[in-house]
Amino acid sequence: MNPIDKLTEIFSRFPGIGPRQARRFVFFLLREGADSRAAIIRSIGELSSEIIQCEECMRFFSRQGTLIACSICSNIERDRTKLMIVSRDSDLDAVEKSGAFPGLYFVLGGSIPILEKKPERRIRKDALLSRIEKLAELREIILALNATADGENTEVYLRSLLDSNATERKIEISVLGRGLSSGLEIEYSDPDTLKNALKNRSH
Amino acid sequence: MNPIDKLTEIFSRFPGIGPRQARRFVFFLLREGADSRAAIIRSIGELSSEIIQCEECMRFFSRQGTLIACSICSNIERDRTKLMIVSRDSDLDAVEKSGAFPGLYFVLGGSIPILEKKPERRIRKDALLSRIEKLAELREIILALNATADGENTEVYLRSLLDSNATERKIEISVLGRGLSSGLEIEYSDPDTLKNALKNRSH
Amino acid sequence: MNPIDKLTEIFSRFPGIGPRQARRFVFFLLREGADSRAAIIRSIGELSSEIIQCEECMRFFSRQGTLIACSICSNIERDRTKLMIVSRDSDLDAVEKSGAFPGLYFVLGGSIPILEKKPERRIRKDALLSRIEKLAELREIILALNATADGENTEVYLRSLLDSNATERKIEISVLGRGLSSGLEIEYSDPDTLKNALKNRSH
Amino acid sequence: MNPIDKLTEIFSRFPGIGPRQARRFVFFLLREGADSRAAIIRSIGELSSEIIQCEECMRFFSRQGTLIACSICSNIERDRTKLMIVSRDSDLDAVEKSGAFPGLYFVLGGSIPILEKKPERRIRKDALLSRIEKLAELREIILALNATADGENTEVYLRSLLDSNATERKIEISVLGRGLSSGLEIEYSDPDTLKNALKNRSH
Numbered sequence: 001m002n003p004i005d006k007l008t009e010i011f012s013r014f015p016g017i018g019p020r021q022a023r024r025f026v027f028f029l030l031r032e033g034a035d036s037r038a039a040i041i042r043s044i045g046e047l048s049s050e051i052i053q054c055e056e057c058m059r060f061f062s063r064q065g066t067l068i069a070c071s072i073c074s075n076i077e078r079d080r081t082k083l084m085i086v087s088r089d090s091d092l093d094a095v096e097k098s099g100a101f102p103g104l105y106f107v108l109g110g111s112i113p114i115l116e117k118k119p120e121r122r123i124r125k126d127a128l129l130s131r132i133e134k135l136a137e138l139r140e141i142i143l144a145l146n147a148t149a150d151g152e153n154t155e156v157y158l159r160s161l162l163d164s165n166a167t168e169r170k171i172e173i174s175v176l177g178r179g180l181s182s183g184l185e186i187e188y189s190d191p192d193t194l195k196n197a198l199k200n201r202s203h
Numbered sequence: 204m205n206p207i208d209k210l211t212e213i214f215s216r217f218p219g220i221g222p223r224q225a226r227r228f229v230f231f232l233l234r235e236g237a238d239s240r241a242a243i244i245r246s247i248g249e250l251s252s253e254i255i256q257c258e259e260c261m262r263f264f265s266r267q268g269t270l271i272a273c274s275i276c277s278n279i280e281r282d283r284t285k286l287m288i289v290s291r292d293s294d295l296d297a298v299e300k301s302g303a304f305p306g307l308y309f310v311l312g313g314s315i316p317i318l319e320k321k322p323e324r325r326i327r328k329d330a331l332l333s334r335i336e337k338l339a340e341l342r343e344i345i346l347a348l349n350a351t352a353d354g355e356n357t358e359v360y361l362r363s364l365l366d367s368n369a370t371e372r373k374i375e376i377s378v379l380g381r382g383l384s385s386g387l388e389i390e391y392s393d394p395d396t397l398k399n400a401l402k403n404r405s406h
Numbered sequence: 407m408n409p410i411d412k413l414t415e416i417f418s419r420f421p422g423i424g425p426r427q428a429r430r431f432v433f434f435l436l437r438e439g440a441d442s443r444a445a446i447i448r449s450i451g452e453l454s455s456e457i458i459q460c461e462e463c464m465r466f467f468s469r470q471g472t473l474i475a476c477s478i479c480s481n482i483e484r485d486r487t488k489l490m491i492v493s494r495d496s497d498l499d500a501v502e503k504s505g506a507f508p509g510l511y512f513v514l515g516g517s518i519p520i521l522e523k524k525p526e527r528r529i530r531k532d533a534l535l536s537r538i539e540k541l542a543e544l545r546e547i548i549l550a551l552n553a554t555a556d557g558e559n560t561e562v563y564l565r566s567l568l569d570s571n572a573t574e575r576k577i578e579i580s581v582l583g584r585g586l587s588s589g590l591e592i593e594y595s596d597p598d599t600l601k602n603a604l605k606n607r608s609h
Numbered sequence: 610m611n612p613i614d615k616l617t618e619i620f621s622r623f624p625g626i627g628p629r630q631a632r633r634f635v636f637f638l639l640r641e642g643a644d645s646r647a648a649i650i651r652s653i654g655e656l657s658s659e660i661i662q663c664e665e666c667m668r669f670f671s672r673q674g675t676l677i678a679c680s681i682c683s684n685i686e687r688d689r690t691k692l693m694i695v696s697r698d699s700d701l702d703a704v705e706k707s708g709a710f711p712g713l714y715f716v717l718g719g720s721i722p723i724l725e726k727k728p729e730r731r732i733r734k735d736a737l738l739s740r741i742e743k744l745a746e747l748r749e750i751i752l753a754l755n756a757t758a759d760g761e762n763t764e765v766y767l768r769s770l771l772d773s774n775a776t777e778r779k780i781e782i783s784v785l786g787r788g789l790s791s792g793l794e795i796e797y798s799d800p801d802t803l804k805n806a807l808k809n810r811s812h
Contacts, residue, residue: 205456205457205468206449206452206453206456206457206468207453207457207466207468209449209452210446210449210450210452210453213445213446213449217431217434218427218430218431218434219427219430224421224422226496226499227421227422227496228420228421229453230466230494230495230496231420231421232450232453233453233457233466233495234515237454240450240451240453240454241454242416243413243416243450244447244450244451246409246412246413246416247413247435247443247446247447247450248443248447249409249412249413250409250410250413250432250435250436250443251440251443251444253408253409254409254410254436263410263433263436264410265408265409265410291433292433292436293429293430293433296429312437
């Protein structure tokens, strides 16, 4: 395969990118010239040399000196009684941006599709268990998963994985509230959302 | 103005319809022929002759004998301790379809935009007050409004309208729960929704 | 069926309208009140009493005195050597708006889907033939049909219907040019359009 | 700037990519692991080492031995009397895929926006002139530009650039035909397209 087709194929595996746009990326890089391509190559290379995974929450972060934990995990002001479990780094980013959560995180690295026979290969199961084990003051685990079939399936799996241990250590397991999200209109809400919104109504 | 242009103008005031589609409606009616147009005219006429507004919840319903209340309001099995306030008939339909609410309704007839100087001309204020007055067993008023700026403004207005009377009669005022609606992904949730979902998390 | 459901069903047969929007139309009419509904009824009624079909081009127009032909057909300055055949009144409107065509029209009243066994029930075949017969000075018939499968099928049908008579009378049959439509980019053009654009290139 | 932010910025300059999707690309690359990133780096590197620009048509192609012309330009069966000028490699790809053009190409490398004061910095003007000079048998230059304001402006520029020389050498300059593109419906066609379709009607 020639380099144009090969790189087109690589780009078409990027999230949300089809073969047509992948090809436009390749032509874009060709037009941009060799210097620009060298800069991209350098920058992708730095992901390998400078980005490490936090040993505690498993998120990716920029290596700083000899630190092995990220800026959140090593921040002593974060509330160590609360651990939020998210699927992906981008979910963690979204929650951090909301400024609503003062605790710690764990990034699963994925979610578990329905009918998946080997759930443990989709998420960082062992790292999660050892993370929870080490958090001596933990009082609450918040499952912050997508309100989708995959997210709900992941919730079921995590509850069965964590329940007995959590009960023993008196750690509460909670999930994000379901209801009307910002901008939603009653008329266009699906029955499930309305049921949840009614059940979770606040006084 | 000729009848084609006149009817085009009328249809273009229909919700969600622009002048182009309005004109297509007119040509559609022309092609359909006189019988078909007569059927539409009859059917619109029946809205005036056969549809009445329920004197209790204010929704529109099909007149049946001498009943002045709709099938919900006259159903003695509905829970008369709960009243849900919605903006529109279509909101009521959506909630009924979810099957999640056993109580009674009141249809405001609109919502109150921010900066509206005369809120009472947007909603059925007097009918609402007299409706609440008559419900002797009422224990909870649920504000089921859109999660939009208008909906929130309407909530503020209704709370100030109803609060003192509700306190006196020990009626609780509640609002639909905010959080993740079905299908929503964490990564694409706005900060407000995440804050609400975290605050309303369930254990 | 109650009048709300009945009218919902009628509106959902309007072009481009689903059951949900149809219902919103009904609630809109209910909220608008009886006067507004009476105005709509009057306006639809006027389609029957004031709009007639031009006996020559078959388009709908507003009756004026005792005229039986529309303003285009009765305009002696229109070029009577050219007849453009379109599927619908709205197509005629679009062409008139472009100001590019000085001749006369005929509105087929529809198009012929592929596999239609009785083409003549889809279009005004007899009216078309008698229209052409009456135009003594006719030199060109322009088929202005959609660039879709139905449009192409209609073209095939019309050519076989008109060809022998046209040859005899030395009337040319032409079709609208195919090529790049305004705004189209080469990269996103389908092969057929590029082939046509190349074949019809102008010097 | 840390490598995640730096690479996010680079990706957000890719055509059609915003900062959010750019960030998803970076997280995707992080999750994919070091081997996968090495493969991408290698593949981008090959654009510099293996892809060269054809000295004749200026398009990018995969170096093969010591050839300096691409597979089209070095194909002696292509019709050397016709030269099609396109803006981009992707336009050339689209035309080749249609199989409708047997001649040679020249890739301008861009188009000329309206009000651009230095058109020559947007396109490969000198390369174009010398390409035309060398094609001794040339009889027709086809301008295959987008049917957009930029495309039309580029056409005006190229005509004034090429006209006198073309007249002298008896080379015809043509442009792709304008009209209905596949799938377009008369009712939704803009006036310009209808004018062109009527002017370019075929008999």
